[in-house]
Amino acid sequence: RLSAPNRPVAVFIGMPGAGKTRIGTEVAHLLGLGFVDSDEQIEKREHESIPSIFATRGEPEFRRIENEVVEDLLGSFEGILSLGGGSPMHEGTRAALERYVQDGGTIVYLRADPEEAMVRSQHGGNRPLLAHDARTRWMNLYKQRDPVYSRIATVIVATRGKTPAKAAKAVMEGM
Template sequence: MIVLVGFMGAGKSTVGRLLAARLGVPFVDADAAIETAEGRTIPAIFEADGEPGFRRIEAEVVRGLLDGPEAVLALGGGTLGSASVREALTGHRVVLLDVSLEHALARVGDDASRPMLRNRDLPELYAARQQAYREAADIEVCVDGRAPQQVVARVLEALGEAGVGE
């Protein structure tokens, strides 16, 4: 399984769909899988259960997805905060789509479906997550200033260089 990680706005879903199509495997968006499993939106989960409740649900769903069939899986920006998820990534190909905070915020704007945008300490949150992304990643691809197709080409090239390609 190829797992895409990175901050919100890195393009994990967009790149993931394109990459999955190129590799001939399904694409799975972890956030969509969580909403399907829970029967409610992520903002509704945050509202009812708070971030800790959401993170518990997220970790359970993602661990299940990681045990599933071959796919390109896009994780939410905060998923790697869970030690059980980081542990479950063992044996999977993890690709960090590295985006600067400036580019990430320009991409997501004021998206009401992203509860973490309301975090007043967003720069600190961004900085804190970078270490987890880098520790988990086998491959890092900078996405700033690149079109999704360019990012996909770079990911495929890096997967080939790493000896874990198609």
């Protein structure tokens, strides 16, 4: 083998509050790998917060930027990558994720318990889609997204009742 493939070791997807960042960081730590979150990369690149991008430029423009950032990372970053919850719903991003899996990549879907995830997703400040009617919004998004997440994932871990350490262990057993 001349060189390792330039791609993430695993990509985490799932709803806001599922624990992608918390559990992804834990898995990266256990494997001695770097960790990157697509939302953070977008904020760095744009010099603007996620809520501000949504407010001033709108969701379609956010998804376009997110698509560029995610495709860049899928072709270059060799650690654990966590994606914003909505990213697999964008056609181009989803196609890039499907190619990544065809090339042997690992996509981990953290399937959250709605009650647990909704409580956690209230704590983050970068979630403009959940600002109003959080509960109904979360459930509607979940219904649209769960089939897509499930279809593209190579590993599915239900996080209900699991500590981050336990969930990380379950992820690694599935990888």
